Amino acid sequence: MGSQASERLWWRDAVIYQIYPRSFADGDGDGTGDLAGVRSRLDYLADLGVDAIWFTPWYLSPMADGGYDVADYRVIDPAFGTLAEAEELIAAALAVGIRTIVDIVPNHVSDQHQWFQAALAARPGSPERARFWFHPGRGPGGAEMPTRWASPFNGETWTRTKNPDGTPGEWYLHLFSSAQPDLNWDHPDVRREHEDVLRFWFDRGVAGVRIDSAALLVKDPALPEEPANPGPGEHPASDRDELHDIYRSWRTVADSYPSDVTSGERILVGEVWLPDVDRFVRYLRPDELHTAFNFDFLARPWDAAELRESIDATLASHAPVGAPATWVLSNHDVTRPVTRYGRADSGFSFEAKRMGTPTDLELGRRRARAAALLSAALPGSLYIYQGDELGLPEFEELDNTLRQDPMFLRSGGVDPGREGCRVPLPWSGDAPPFGFSPAGAAPTWLPQPPEWAELTVEKQLADPGSMLALYRALLRIRRAEPGLGDGPMIWFPAGDDVLAFRRGPRFACVVNLSDRPVPLPGHERVLLTSGPLAGADLPSDTAAWLHAAPQRSTQHDQ
Numbered sequence: 001m002g003s004q005a006s007e008r009l010w011w012r013d014a015v016i017y018q019i020y021p022r023s024f025a026d027g028d029g030d031g032t033g034d035l036a037g038v039r040s041r042l043d044y045l046a047d048l049g050v051d052a053i054w055f056t057p058w059y060l061s062p063m064a065d066g067g068y069d070v071a072d073y074r075v076i077d078p079a080f081g082t083l084a085e086a087e088e089l090i091a092a093a094l095a096v097g098i099r100t101i102v103d104i105v106p107n108h109v110s111d112q113h114q115w116f117q118a119a120l121a122a123r124p125g126s127p128e129r130a131r132f133w134f135h136p137g138r139g140p141g142g143a144e145m146p147t148r149w150a151s152p153f154n155g156e157t158w159t160r161t162k163n164p165d166g167t168p169g170e171w172y173l174h175l176f177s178s179a180q181p182d183l184n185w186d187h188p189d190v191r192r193e194h195e196d197v198l199r200f201w202f203d204r205g206v207a208g209v210r211i212d213s214a215a216l217l218v219k220d221p222a223l224p225e226e227p228a229n230p231g232p233g234e235h236p237a238s239d240r241d242e243l244h245d246i247y248r249s250w251r252t253v254a255d256s257y258p259s260d261v262t263s264g265e266r267i268l269v270g271e272v273w274l275p276d277v278d279r280f281v282r283y284l285r286p287d288e289l290h291t292a293f294n295f296d297f298l299a300r301p302w303d304a305a306e307l308r309e310s311i312d313a314t315l316a317s318h319a320p321v322g323a324p325a326t327w328v329l330s331n332h333d334v335t336r337p338v339t340r341y342g343r344a345d346s347g348f349s350f351e352a353k354r355m356g357t358p359t360d361l362e363l364g365r366r367r368a369r370a371a372a373l374l375s376a377a378l379p380g381s382l383y384i385y386q387g388d389e390l391g392l393p394e395f396e397e398l399d400n401t402l403r404q405d406p407m408f409l410r411s412g413g414v415d416p417g418r419e420g421c422r423v424p425l426p427w428s429g430d431a432p433p434f435g436f437s438p439a440g441a442a443p444t445w446l447p448q449p450p451e452w453a454e455l456t457v458e459k460q461l462a463d464p465g466s467m468l469a470l471y472r473a474l475l476r477i478r479r480a481e482p483g484l485g486d487g488p489m490i491w492f493p494a495g496d497d498v499l500a501f502r503r504g505p506r507f508a509c510v511v512n513l514s515d516r517p518v519p520l521p522g523h524e525r526v527l528l529t530s531g532p533l534a535g536a537d538l539p540s541d542t543a544a545w546l547h548a549a550p551q552r553s554t555q556h557d558q
């Protein structure tokens, strides 16, 4: 818990660690991570210094999209454990000061979900089909899909069903893979069911929910084609104005739970990818979501002007709605920072993902260390994706035959997909599975690169210069330093391509994104640096946290 926020408002400056359960730690030896594995590593997370864990989906799922194809929200997938284990884990985490956030996937369900199975078995026009988007095709014999909407996963967004007699039937909508049919949010059952699911998990002590694809739920029922340049709210399947009512009701559910000192407020965190920041912050009005992921910052290249512009736009747009910003360097969908920042184009875009882009990992690592100091010093809450604290690179050499991600499969292998950032974590030892699984276990579900022997938790704990040592130090300072977390920041000049800002009366963060060393601004004490200083200078791609000298900092206030 950051020192600025009360327990009730814990989320305004929380450090939230994202666990991809399949790849965090394997307790039962089947090569897949599970809840027992997480339980056995809670001390690691407490020592790291995080306030909360966000679990990507742990529910019953055929795993057509890594669990984002949910067959039953009230059942833990047997590969991960049981509901009783989840309840115990939530309580055990809380006992070491860590809150739990679960992932809710309201846009779609698995094609194995009982609602969808019932819909397939029912006739066109039936109440079972009304919970989804079943529609006759266009053209002769209904052979053409109802719309040509694009999919974030490449490929088509409608699949044709078969009638009981084997003849071609209606089509159903799936913005993602065909194993993820979209729900119809105009249907009262869909709304009621999700509010029940929220209560189901809040009743089990979770502190919040992360809402998957939060801007996609509502569709224009007239099913028009996508306009070439849709204006605000004009896209038929994204950012529709009706969404806000849904989140207002969810907020009422969250607010109906007591927010006393031990539990704090139950929060709603949106996965909202929208280029228009003003549309984005509408989801963060006081009666809607508490926070949403700041993908603008995540996607920016390692460039002082770009990052500064993103930070300014983020803070300026959040201020009027009173919501804190979030700072996110990566997640289970995007290229690992160590790899991304080591490329000529260090920005992130799904469209630009290609196999075999030349990468300088040393450069990437230096920048990822500096980026860790930068993002942890900015106002608001901070997300850390598992393995980033170890500086894991993207595993690009993964054999294509092992790739299961629909992004890879549906692009015909053009897009590498997302497995490269989802590889099981290396904990200890010199050879795979690096302590991920117990001795004698089945092979890990994705192989680990042998060179990760140098990146294990065990090795990094013994090395004060490691990425893990840096993360532990920065989270310790972030917790203790009164200026950090929620609150204002003030830029001050420190040279071209240098980001420098003050937090509170004496804390300063300086990040040198130029290609030459710059003098460190006046200071009383260096608290932490992302790499060695060069005498009194801050080298290129290096960040420093300082206690500023009071007289100099006053002079530099803007």
Ligand code: GLC
Residues within 6 Å of the ligand: 065, 068, 069, 105, 176, 212, 213, 271, 332, 333
């Ligand atoms: C979100 C998830 C991603 C998933 C998609 C469909 O973007 O983060 O992993 O594939 O939604 O549910």
